[in-house]
Amino acid sequence: ARIVVLVSGSGTNLQALIDAENAEKARSSAPAFGATVVAVGADRTDIQGLDRAEQAGIPTFALRVKDFATRAEWDRALRDKVAEYEPDLVVSAGFMKLLGADFLAAFDGRVINTHPALSPSFPGMHGPADALAYGVKVTGCTVFFVAGGVDDGPVVAQAAVPVEPGDDVESLHERIKTAERALLVDVVGRLARQGWTIDNRKVTFQ
Numbered sequence: 001a002r003i004v005v006l007v008s009g010s011g012t013n014l015q016a017l018i019d020a021e022n023a024e025k026a027r028s029s030a031p032a033f034g035a036t037v038v039a040v041g042a043d044r045t046d047i048q049g050l051d052r053a054e055q056a057g058i059p060t061f062a063l064r065v066k067d068f069a070t071r072a073e074w075d076r077a078l079r080d081k082v083a084e085y086e087p088d089l090v091v092s093a094g095f096m097k098l099l100g101a102d103f104l105a106a107f108d109g110r111v112i113n114t115h116p117a118l119s120p121s122f123p124g125m126h127g128p129a130d131a132l133a134y135g136v137k138v139t140g141c142t143v144f145f146v147a148g149g150v151d152d153g154p155v156v157a158q159a160a161v162p163v164e165p166g167d168d169v170e171s172l173h174e175r176i177k178t179a180e181r182a183l184l185v186d187v188v189g190r191l192a193r194q195g196w197t198i199d200n201r202k203v204t205f206q
């Protein structure tokens with residue numbers, strides 16, 4: 001399956017997908033990953049996520065909102081650029097912009113996102129910080145299908161992560177990201193190999 005990954009920062013989720021694909025190539029005995037990253041897109045330039053793609057020889061593009069007259073025009077330009085790569089699945093992994101109606105209409109039901117909290121708890125930009133502030137003992141990460149809202153689409157998979165005494169936002173987010181990378185690779189591989197259906201928010205692998 002062809003996947004386009006959207007990033008805004010360090011790109012460790014992207015790296016996990018690249019590594020899973022390379023592991024499959026390196027060892028024929030490795031379980032088939034079934035997905036290949038055909039392009040990496042970003043909403044900004046000079047981020048490590050784009051460097052990781054370039055090091056892996058993967059085409060990249062960056063579309064900044066401020067370069068467009070309106071947000072809707074940026075959304076349509078992103079849609080058209082992603083469409084050039086004919087993805088089976090679009091993976092928003094640490095991408096910090098909300099994808100708009102035109103983008104989601106073009107890739108309806110084929111856009112997944114990772115969130116470093118157990119949805120529906122702690123949506124938005126500061127999931128780990130909000131979990132820490134709330135004082136939960138268990139948080140985690142969620143992979144879901146983007147449906148236009150903020151981190152509220154149909155859930156594909158989740159992983160629980162303990163909050164340790166003495167955690168600060170960084171230590172907690174790093175622990176979450178370790179689980180998140182494994183979860184994302186598992187989900188992307190299964191979606192790529194098995195296909196899926198979504199019925200009334202329930203995701204079923206075929």
Ligand code: GRF
Pocket residue numbers: 007008009010011012013014049093094095114115116177180
């Ligand atoms: C991930 O935890 C993602 O869920 C959140 O920001 C982090 C991005 O990490 N939105 P990276 O860019 O994949 O390293």
